[in-house]
Amino acid sequence: MSDYLYVGKNIPRSIETDKVTGRAIYIDDLKRPGMIYGKILYSRYAHAKIKHIDVSKAENLTGVRAVLTGYNIPDVRVGFIRDQTVLKKDVVRQIRDEVAAVAAISPEIAEEAIGLIKVEYEELPGVFDPFDAMKPDAPLVHEVDVRGKPIRSNVLPLPWRFQAGDIERGRKESAHIVMDTLSTPWVTQACIGTSGCVAEFDSNNSLTLYNQTNVPFWDKQRITEYFSQIGLEGKRVRVANVVVGGSFGTKLDTDIYEFICIQLALKTRKPVKIQFTREEEFQAMPPRQPTHFTIEQGCDKEGRLTFRKAEAILDNGAYTSWGATTPSVMMMPMSSLYRVPNVSFVATCVYTNNIYCQAMRGYGNPQATFAVETSMDSLAKEAGIDPAELRLINCNQPGDVTPMRLRITSCGLKECIESVKEKLNWDVKRGKRNRRGVGMASLIHVAGGARVYKSDGHGMSIKVDEHGNVDVLSGGTDQGQGSSTVLSQIIAEALGFRPEDVSLTFGDTELCLWDAGTHASRHTFIAGNAALMACEKVKKQILEMAVEHMPGIVKYRFKREKRKNPDFVEPDLDYGLISDPEILDIKDRMIFPKNDPDHLFFKMDVVQVLRNGLHVGTGESKTVMAEAFYDPPTEMLDRELKGNLSCTYAFGTTGVEVEVDIETGEVKILQLLAAHDVGRAINPTLLKGQIYGAGYMGVGYGLTEEVKLRNGRVMNANLRDYKMLTAKDVVPVTPIVIELGDEDGPFGAKGIGEPGLVPTAPAIANAIYDAIGVRIRDLPITPEKVLAALKDMGGVC
Amino acid sequence: MNKEISMKKVSVSFTLNGDPVSAEVPVTWSLVKTLREYFELTGAKQGCGVGECGACTVIVDHDAVNSCLYPIPEIDGKSVTTIEGMAGKDGSLHPLQKAFLENNGVQCGYCTSGMIMSAKALLDQDPDPTEDEIRTTIAGNFCRCTGYVQIVEAIEMASGIRDL
Numbered sequence: 001m002s003d004y005l006y007v008g009k010n011i012p013r014s015i016e017t018d019k020v021t022g023r024a025i026y027i028d029d030l031k032r033p034g035m036i037y038g039k040i041l042y043s044r045y046a047h048a049k050i051k052h053i054d055v056s057k058a059e060n061l062t063g064v065r066a067v068l069t070g071y072n073i074p075d076v077r078v079g080f081i082r083d084q085t086v087l088k089k090d091v092v093r094q095i096r097d098e099v100a101a102v103a104a105i106s107p108e109i110a111e112e113a114i115g116l117i118k119v120e121y122e123e124l125p126g127v128f129d130p131f132d133a134m135k136p137d138a139p140l141v142h143e144v145d146v147r148g149k150p151i152r153s154n155v156l157p158l159p160w161r162f163q164a165g166d167i168e169r170g171r172k173e174s175a176h177i178v179m180d181t182l183s184t185p186w187v188t189q190a191c192i193g194t195s196g197c198v199a200e201f202d203s204n205n206s207l208t209l210y211n212q213t214n215v216p217f218w219d220k221q222r223i224t225e226y227f228s229q230i231g232l233e234g235k236r237v238r239v240a241n242v243v244v245g246g247s248f249g250t251k252l253d254t255d256i257y258e259f260i261c262i263q264l265a266l267k268t269r270k271p272v273k274i275q276f277t278r279e280e281e282f283q284a285m286p287p288r289q290p291t292h293f294t295i296e297q298g299c300d301k302e303g304r305l306t307f308r309k310a311e312a313i314l315d316n317g318a319y320t321s322w323g324a325t326t327p328s329v330m331m332m333p334m335s336s337l338y339r340v341p342n343v344s345f346v347a348t349c350v351y352t353n354n355i356y357c358q359a360m361r362g363y364g365n366p367q368a369t370f371a372v373e374t375s376m377d378s379l380a381k382e383a384g385i386d387p388a389e390l391r392l393i394n395c396n397q398p399g400d401v402t403p404m405r406l407r408i409t410s411c412g413l414k415e416c417i418e419s420v421k422e423k424l425n426w427d428v429k430r431g432k433r434n435r436r437g438v439g440m441a442s443l444i445h446v447a448g449g450a451r452v453y454k455s456d457g458h459g460m461s462i463k464v465d466e467h468g469n470v471d472v473l474s475g476g477t478d479q480g481q482g483s484s485t486v487l488s489q490i491i492a493e494a495l496g497f498r499p500e501d502v503s504l505t506f507g508d509t510e511l512c513l514w515d516a517g518t519h520a521s522r523h524t525f526i527a528g529n530a531a532l533m534a535c536e537k538v539k540k541q542i543l544e545m546a547v548e549h550m551p552g553i554v555k556y557r558f559k560r561e562k563r564k565n566p567d568f569v570e571p572d573l574d575y576g577l578i579s580d581p582e583i584l585d586i587k588d589r590m591i592f593p594k595n596d597p598d599h600l601f602f603k604m605d606v607v608q609v610l611r612n613g614l615h616v617g618t619g620e621s622k623t624v625m626a627e628a629f630y631d632p633p634t635e636m637l638d639r640e641l642k643g644n645l646s647c648t649y650a651f652g653t654t655g656v657e658v659e660v661d662i663e664t665g666e667v668k669i670l671q672l673l674a675a676h677d678v679g680r681a682i683n684p685t686l687l688k689g690q691i692y693g694a695g696y697m698g699v700g701y702g703l704t705e706e707v708k709l710r711n712g713r714v715m716n717a718n719l720r721d722y723k724m725l726t727a728k729d730v731v732p733v734t735p736i737v738i739e740l741g742d743e744d745g746p747f748g749a750k751g752i753g754e755p756g757l758v759p760t761a762p763a764i765a766n767a768i769y770d771a772i773g774v775r776i777r778d779l780p781i782t783p784e785k786v787l788a789a790l791k792d793m794g795g796v797c
Numbered sequence: 798m799n800k801e802i803s804m805k806k807v808s809v810s811f812t813l814n815g816d817p818v819s820a821e822v823p824v825t826w827s828l829v830k831t832l833r834e835y836f837e838l839t840g841a842k843q844g845c846g847v848g849e850c851g852a853c854t855v856i857v858d859h860d861a862v863n864s865c866l867y868p869i870p871e872i873d874g875k876s877v878t879t880i881e882g883m884a885g886k887d888g889s890l891h892p893l894q895k896a897f898l899e900n901n902g903v904q905c906g907y908c909t910s911g912m913i914m915s916a917k918a919l920l921d922q923d924p925d926p927t928e929d930e931i932r933t934t935i936a937g938n939f940c941r942c943t944g945y946v947q948i949v950e951a952i953e954m955a956s957g958i959r960d961l
Contacts, residue, residue, distance in 0.1 A: 022839055191941060248941070692945075692946040692947060726936045
């Protein structure tokens with residue numbers, strides 16, 4: 001490690017200096033010549049028939065350029081299972097259903113025009129609870145499917161049934177069995193930069209969508225499919241990201257506002273911007289899905305897990321996005337967090353008239369880990385085993401193949417549990433029931449990509465010019481996690497240049513090679529590996545160029561020297577030292593013979609070689625450029641939902657010490673230790689930033705955050721009532737970075753974007769139990785719930 | 798919105814990042830709208846428009862304010878500093894800007910302008926604040942990425958409490 005100049009170092013984010021000078025261009029800042037503004041009218045009811053829409057007043061308002069409804073744009077189904085249209089007609093199924101849209105010369109006029117649209121509804125009975133929605137007489141959210149066949153149930157036809165081993169055998173082998181029921185709320189990503197895009201058609205009807213997506217190429221794919229259905233078949237679609245103001249999952253799907261913006265741009269022949277207000281961001285961005293779990297677990301006398309059986313009910317909301325696929329990730333902790341031989345997990349996604357759900361940091365894992373890790377503590381109590389010990393007994397190990405067929409390569413879970421235990425002073429502090437308590441929870445997550453599509457690849461191209469500039473095009477995106485800095489370190493290290501030589505362009509589908517998306521904590525691992533492959537090729541080209549040109553450069557130097565000084569005697573050099581690319585190397589932008597790194601004449605600035613060797617120097621068609629496509633050796637899940645979908649897995653343990661005020665019910669976090677098996681830290685400061693940020697979001701999930709819906713409407717659609725932590729809510733987070741290296745990761749690194757959030761809430765819940773003997777089974781653990789639970793058990797503490 | 802009111806304009810003269818400026822904008826515009834639309838300064842962001850997120854924070858005279866709530870007629874005669882006025886004339890970064898880059902006080906960066914302006918208003922008045930004072934100062938600036946830890950540290954670095 002110590003040999004590295006940049007990897008493992010705290011390189012500042014200087015590549016993003018525009019973010020501290022106000023010059024970074026986010027979607028709010030983007031202006032295109034002649035741009036006008038789009039605005040969306042949402043439904044007034046969560047479930048209703050649209051009887052009539054009168055847009056005449058809006059159309060006649062000065063400055064309005066277009067008014068669209070479901071009745072004047074093509075009736076095309078979009079979305080993950082094509083269960084919605086862009087603008088809704090006849091029926092609305094959720095409060096955020098897009099009923100009409102306006103484009104006008106100013107945002108104010110667009111807003112005024114929206115207010116002038118009159119929609120006549122006939123309200124229908126709605127269903128707002130997944131258990132109610134599963135009853136035989138429940139109102140149906142959808143009447144027909146994409147093929148026009150009648151739908152008879154609100155249960156989605158998604159096959160989330162995982163079985164491994166034999167639950168009954170596991171039950172028989174158990175000395176202790178516990179059962180828990182748990183629930184988790186809607187929470188929202190609440191990016192500080194709100195959603196939006198700018199759609200612009202050129203004279204050939206080619207579209208550029210300026211966007212802030214995580215998945216530029218899937219965005220392009222979905223819009224291209226949409227084009228083929230609206231008479232724009234064969235037209236080009238370019239998705240180009242501006243600086244992204246936060247993501248946390250929001251930008252994983254192509255949202256309806258993007259299609260609306262495209263329709264408005266098509267209609268008006270002008271660039272159109274849609275920019276969400278904060279209220280829209282709460283009301284119309286799909287949140288993390290709420291879940292209800294029952295989980296049963298057993299262990300034998302020695303504490304070895306015998307079986308785990310769980311069922312989950314997910315409130316899908318009115319339409320289907322990626323939220324409905326989160327059970328595929330829930331299966332990971334369900335089947336593979338700790339060694340458990342017999343597993344059954346069934347998840348049911350249910351349509352309701354609530355707002356539909358999507359992806360959020362952790363993608364189902366936080367909910368499932370809350371269930372698993374609560375159950376682990378219940379089981380520890382039942383079996384009379386220390387909860388940390390129970391976890392160590394069942395700890396995942398390198399070389400394990402889990403019931404889901406995940407192949408565990410590098411695994412530092414044991415180290416994580418032990419370090420948390422030690423630093424928390426677990427043995428002294430646990431079990432006191434003195435209103436102070438300690439708890440822990442662990443995690444497993446994908447950390448080497450996630451093969452959710454046929455390709456989990458990433459394309460990267462690297463060009464080096466005659467000035468030593470390294471220009472990188474990456475199909476991924478940087479939504480703030482720091483990929484630009486981390487990749488600049490990886491590329492500088494691998495190429496022998498400096499991070500400041502590297503410039504990255506992300507997420508422009510016209511320039512960059514294909515990428516599966518910046519999700520699943522995959523970017524450092526996958527793009528990092530693509531970078532290593534591309535760097536190897538580029539470096540080879542430069543070294544070949546060096547072999548060709550270095551002797552000439554040195555001799556020219558001597559010639560000049562001789563001209564200046566006739567007495568100069570050319571030294572007798574061994575040109576064999578620079579005769580083969582294999583025996584040369586580059587470091588810190590200096591090229592040198594490996595056998596004599598400080599050679600007086602053969603160590604030279606690589607730019608000298610590039611100036612001589614490239615087209616400008618030779619007049620020949622010489623360039624230094626290479627591309628690489630890295631796709632990890634992994635599998636998609638098979639019909640049984642098994643398969644090694646990631647090249648490696650992240651493990652971690654969060655340990656928490658809390659103090660509970662039994663008068664007010666308030667929970668104070670005295671310390672939060674977040675131990676993460678990260679493989680190798682490319683940039684420790686940035687890595688800790690991911691742990692801090694995810695840890696805070698996890699504390700919010702555990703204690704304060706909840707999107708409150710009443711009859712399908714978000715009741716706390718603002719930053720005052722949606723309780724995110726502020727700087728005043730001090731949570732002393734201490735990251736513990738476990739670096740064991742991963743043989744497949746770039747310089748040994750594994751993904752870290754999501755893991756920090758995953759075990760935080762259950763660790764807090766377990767610590768609260770240790771403090772006061774009260775088990776809270778539904779998040780968030782508010783003071784009201786703590787007081788109510790204390791009251792239930794007679795105030796004993 | 799009443800059309801007649803929205804059409805009525807107001808002329809204001811004030812100091813913007815050290816330069817005397819004047820503008821004639823609709824009387825209903827906020828300071829952030831004027832900065833963004835009239836002066837084309839992109840640093841202050843409108844993250845909520847109701848004074849809750851802090852992304853629009855600028856300094857008026859000596860106080861950090863939510864520029865989305867600041868009525869434009871009231872700016873007349875005052876002095877406004879935005880993130881664009883932080884760096885030196887030669888482009889050299891202010892210690893706060895440097896510290897935010899060094900210590901990962903920036904992630905997505907959307908809150909950063911406001912966060913730095915809140916911090917600057919504090920450090921201008923108290924160059925040696927406690928952690929609690931720093932946290933109180935930025936309590937009105939939401940950040941969803943960082944958990945505030947490295948932001949607080951960056952402000953401490955810029956104030957000289959921590960080494961850069």
